[in-house]
Amino acid sequence: MGLLEVLEVTKYYGDFKALDNVDLKINRDERISIIGPNGAGKTTLLNLISGLLKPTRGKIILEGKNITNMSPSERCKLGIVKSFQIPSYFPNLTTLDNLKVALISSLGKSKNFLKSYQQDEEINNLSERALEVFGLYERRNFLAKDLPHGDKKLLDVASAFALRPKLILLDEPTSGVSIKEKRDLMGTIMSALKEMEISSLILVEHDMDIVFNYSSRVVVLHNGKILDDSSPELVKANKEVASVMFGS
Amino acid sequence: MKKILSGNLFFTLILIALLALVPYIAPPFYVYLTLTSLAYIPVVIGFNILFGYTGLLSFGHGLFLALGMYTTAFLMRNYTMENLEVLILASALSAFIVGLGVGYICVKYTRIYFALLTLAFGMVFYTLLIKFTPITGGDEGLRITFKPLLLGLDFRYLPHLDFLFQPYYYYVLGIVIILTVLAYIIVSSHFGLSLKAIKENSEKAEALGINIKRFRLYSFVISAIYTSIGGALLAHITSHVTPIFSYWTTSGEIVFMTLLGGFTNFFGPIIGVFVYTLLRDFIMSTIIYWRILFGAALLLIIIFVPGGISEGLIRIYKHFKGA
Numbered sequence: 001m002g003l004l005e006v007l008e009v010t011k012y013y014g015d016f017k018a019l020d021n022v023d024l025k026i027n028r029d030e031r032i033s034i035i036g037p038n039g040a041g042k043t044t045l046l047n048l049i050s051g052l053l054k055p056t057r058g059k060i061i062l063e064g065k066n067i068t069n070m071s072p073s074e075r076c077k078l079g080i081v082k083s084f085q086i087p088s089y090f091p092n093l094t095t096l097d098n099l100k101v102a103l104i105s106s107l108g109k110s111k112n113f114l115k116s117y118q119q120d121e122e123i124n125n126l127s128e129r130a131l132e133v134f135g136l137y138e139r140r141n142f143l144a145k146d147l148p149h150g151d152k153k154l155l156d157v158a159s160a161f162a163l164r165p166k167l168i169l170l171d172e173p174t175s176g177v178s179i180k181e182k183r184d185l186m187g188t189i190m191s192a193l194k195e196m197e198i199s200s201l202i203l204v205e206h207d208m209d210i211v212f213n214y215s216s217r218v219v220v221l222h223n224g225k226i227l228d229d230s231s232p233e234l235v236k237a238n239k240e241v242a243s244v245m246f247g248s
Numbered sequence: 249m250k251k252i253l254s255g256n257l258f259f260t261l262i263l264i265a266l267l268a269l270v271p272y273i274a275p276p277f278y279v280y281l282t283l284t285s286l287a288y289i290p291v292v293i294g295f296n297i298l299f300g301y302t303g304l305l306s307f308g309h310g311l312f313l314a315l316g317m318y319t320t321a322f323l324m325r326n327y328t329m330e331n332l333e334v335l336i337l338a339s340a341l342s343a344f345i346v347g348l349g350v351g352y353i354c355v356k357y358t359r360i361y362f363a364l365l366t367l368a369f370g371m372v373f374y375t376l377l378i379k380f381t382p383i384t385g386g387d388e389g390l391r392i393t394f395k396p397l398l399l400g401l402d403f404r405y406l407p408h409l410d411f412l413f414q415p416y417y418y419y420v421l422g423i424v425i426i427l428t429v430l431a432y433i434i435v436s437s438h439f440g441l442s443l444k445a446i447k448e449n450s451e452k453a454e455a456l457g458i459n460i461k462r463f464r465l466y467s468f469v470i471s472a473i474y475t476s477i478g479g480a481l482l483a484h485i486t487s488h489v490t491p492i493f494s495y496w497t498t499s500g501e502i503v504f505m506t507l508l509g510g511f512t513n514f515f516g517p518i519i520g521v522f523v524y525t526l527l528r529d530f531i532m533s534t535i536i537y538w539r540i541l542f543g544a545a546l547l548l549i550i551i552f553v554p555g556g557i558s559e560g561l562i563r564i565y566k567h568f569k570g571a
Contacts, residue, residue, distance in 0.1 A: 073457045093441075
């Protein structure tokens with residue numbers, strides 16, 4: 001069943017065409033990886049879906065609703081959440097409070113002026129549970145800025161997961177971490193997807209092992225256009241893709 | 249957490265007890281200075297909700313201070329409104345309306361653009377106060393010629409200073425305690441955490457579903473209301489409201505008090521108010537070039553203790569605790 005549709009989307013940065021008439025349909029329960037060389041338009045596409053950017057032309061439809069002109073916060077409320085390429089978090093809040101911000105927002109409690117967030121049992125339990133799922137519970141009282149890089153990545157992803165979105169967008173979740181940490185991190189993310197019942201995922205990733213191991217579908221972007229859109233096996237066998245990606 | 253809370257509670261109770269004793273133990277001039285400082289507490293608390301908790305530096309909060317003062321003076325002069333509670337509510341309402349309008353425009357911008365816009369609004373209001381003489385009294389401002397009723401009680405039989413140093417002092421202390429507790433509740437609430445998140449990383453906050461412009465506007469309006477109530481309390485102390493309270497130097501004083509005490513701690517700006525008021529009086533009475541000293545003090549604070557006096561005190565406390 002269709003969850004999200006990107007319809008004839010074009011995006012210009014000045015004179016540079018970052019995306020050119022892109023059409024993409026994302027179904028429920030799909031784990032899609034978007035790959036492509038640098039400058040192919042991967043992050044632009046993710047930012048257009050999350051609302052951080054507006055398309056120059058075209059539409060973005062979520063469950064039949066046109067969300068093209070909606071802000072990231074409005075899209076977040078409808079169930080689209082993005083984690084960032086460079087880990088994004090609240091540096092001077094504790095790990096636990098970082099999660100609480102996400103949960104307070106997702107439960108519609110942000111406008112509560114009078115109740116102490118420290119004494120909200122529901123928020124406390126859910127945020128501690130989410131930290132346990134991501135293996136960050138032991139460091140719940142650390143300031144986010146003091147966490148190691150891998151944990152900052154996890155915290156960014158965890159806060160996105162805590163919103164329990166319909167569609168989660170992960171922009172290079174493993175960039176800047178060691179090979180061993182990559183596997184651990186992806187393992188944690190995959191088990192969190194299951195644990196938190198989040199079924200649809202779009203992943204932008206450079207590591208082909210991760211792409212082919214964790215995706216049900218792979219979309220290849222090149223020069224702002226879709227070069228291929230099929231199963232990991234078929235993409236792997238596509239010579240044009242191999243030429244664009246690896247120059248072979 | 250409990251330790252911090254009990255530490256804060258202990259500090260608050262000691263401060264309240266000391267403040268309650270001031271009219272009995274301090275010379276009249278210092279009672280006057282303390283009363284003036286008390287009236288400035290809602291101003292700096294309100295300012296810091298916007299600055300310290302939301303990350304928006306306003307250089308135009310004099311506007312709201314003057315708004316509260318002028319609303320009070322105008323209603324007393326033209327409508328013989330004498331009930332202080334009604335005057336405070338009227339000042340809060342005027343700040344709500346003006347804050348909503350000014351804030352709606354200002355919160356579309358951040359950093360230097362926000363600061364300059366608020367500065368511009370403050371100066372526009374200053375000019376309006378000077379030009380609209382029939383309403384505002386122009387350069388001369390407005391005088392408050394009678395004392396307000398406090399909780400419906402009439403203290404007009406008291407000489408002016410006796411009124412200020414007894415019933416009015418305790419009335420202001422009571423209002424300040426209520427407003428401080430309310431502000432503490434607000435910054436500790438779900439809403440308060442969301443404001444901190446916006447200050448820390450607005451892009452991430454928006455990605456998590458927080459409508460950052462709307463929340464910045466809420467913060468702006470709350471801040472305006474607090475500042476205006478401070479103005480309403482201050483008007484009876486000065487008995488004379490003039491456009492200078494909307495001038496950029498007044499807005500700068502509010503910023504200075506907050507930085508001096510420390511914007512990263514809830515109680516920092518309160519410390520800043522008392523230190524600034526007492527220090528200014530002391531330095532002004534000894535040196536003509538007192539502004540140079542204040543400039544140098546601000547410089548030293550920003551370089552060595554960016555968290556202000558409160559951070560300095562916490563550092564000293566930790567040093568001796570660790571020793």
